[in-house]
Amino acid sequence: MDLELTGKTALITGASRGIGRAIAASLASENCNLLLCARGAEALEATAHELRVAHGVRVETAAADITQPDVPARLVESARQHFGSLHILVGNAGGNSRGRFEDTTDEAWAEIMDLNVYSHLRTARAAIPVLKASGGGSMIFVASIFGREAGGAGLSIYNTTKSALISAAKIMAVELGGDKIRVNTVAPGSIRFPGGSWDKRVQADPEAMKQFVAANIPMGRFGRADEVADVVSFLASARASWVSGACLTIDGVQSHSLI
Numbered sequence: 226m227d228l229e230l231t232g233k234t235a236l237i238t239g240a241s242r243g244i245g246r247a248i249a250a251s252l253a254s255e256n257c258n259l260l261l262c263a264r265g266a267e268a269l270e271a272t273a274h275e276l277r278v279a280h281g282v283r284v285e286t287a288a289a290d291i292t293q294p295d296v297p298a299r300l301v302e303s304a305r306q307h308f309g310s311l312h313i314l315v316g317n318a319g320g321n322s323r324g325r326f327e328d329t330t331d332e333a334w335a336e337i338m339d340l341n342v343y344s345h346l347r348t349a350r351a352a353i354p355v356l357k358a359s360g361g362g363s364m365i366f367v368a369s370i371f372g373r374e375a376g377g378a379g380l381s382i383y384n385t386t387k388s389a390l391i392s393a394a395k396i397m398a399v400e401l402g403g404d405k406i407r408v409n410t411v412a413p414g415s416i417r418f419p420g421g422s423w424d425k426r427v428q429a430d431p432e433a434m435k436q437f438v439a440a441n442i443p444m445g446r447f448g449r450a451d452e453v454a455d456v457v458s459f460l461a462s463a464r465a466s467w468v469s470g471a472c473l474t475i476d477g478v479q480s481h482s483l484i
């Protein structure tokens with residue numbers, strides 16, 4: 226299947242490790258040129274270097290905190306200056322703040338709203354004119370199964386922000402359909418990669434995590450970052466030309482939602 230991504234340009238936030246890095250690798254393997262963003266410059270440049278060597282594509286970096294209100298527009302402008310166009314935006318940066326709702330603070334809510342919601346809204350707003358000028362494109366935001374259904378105690382902030390992201394993307398898809406801009410979200414389940422949050426939990430308590438997997442993931446293992454990344458590349462591609470406003474679960478049947 227030809228994804229027709231050769232020569233396309235993509236901006237990926239949160240791209241130095243984990244799922245974002247896997248998305249960058251997947252798009253690079255499809256011959257996309259990339260602008261990668263994360264805060265830590267060293268890990269970001271190491272990722273970029275590896276992808277240039279492995280795939281022979283152009284990979285630019287921007288070490289910046291996506292929650293700073295001026296950063297999203299600067300990123301999009303940087304992509305435009307480097308490549309002259311932008312076809313794909315992947316809003317992947319995200320995080321969690323666990324705690325019982327009654328103990329949460331305005332500061333904790335604001336921090337994760339900035340990272341999981343506002344950063345993506347600002348990047349999308351900045352990207353839309355450039356995507357239009359490039360003849361259309363695809364925006365994909367990385368949400369979570371816990372944006373589609375209740376994640377349980379301690380996840381009020383995470384759950385709320387991921388649901389908000391899915392909702393906003395759906396409305397963007399409605400408004401941008403006529404501009405040949407597709408907007409989708411993906412909802413990963415528990416994804417394990419070296420150094421990631423699930424990997425740390427497995428290292429800390431392997432037996433408890435074995436039981437967690439047995440009880441919660443019918444396919445019997447954690448997901449891999451590349452399994453999320455390949456779905457994102459599909460959504461970015463011409464093969465998903467009739468897919469917009471969707472939220473695809475990538476979870477080995479971990480979630481329970483029927484829709």
Ligand SMILES: NC(=O)c1ccc[n+]([C@@H]2O[C@H](COP(=O)([O-])OP(=O)(O)OC[C@H]3O[C@@H](n4cnc5c(N)ncnc54)[C@H](OP(=O)(O)O)[C@@H]3O)[C@@H](O)[C@H]2O)c1
Pocket residue numbers: 238239240241242243244245262263264265266268289290291292317318319320340367368369370412413414415416417421422423
């Ligand atoms: N892993 C899972 O099981 C799972 C499941 C469902 C959904 N997700 C979602 O998938 C996305 C990626 O998750 P992950 O597990 O791969 O995360 P991760 O390992 O924590 O990596 C996050 C990436 O985002 C960057 N980042 C974090 N804060 C940033 C900021 N303020 N500005 C710019 N870059 C920032 C990080 O680099 P720096 O720290 O250097 O900035 C890193 O490259 C998140 O939205 C997460 O909610 C993950």
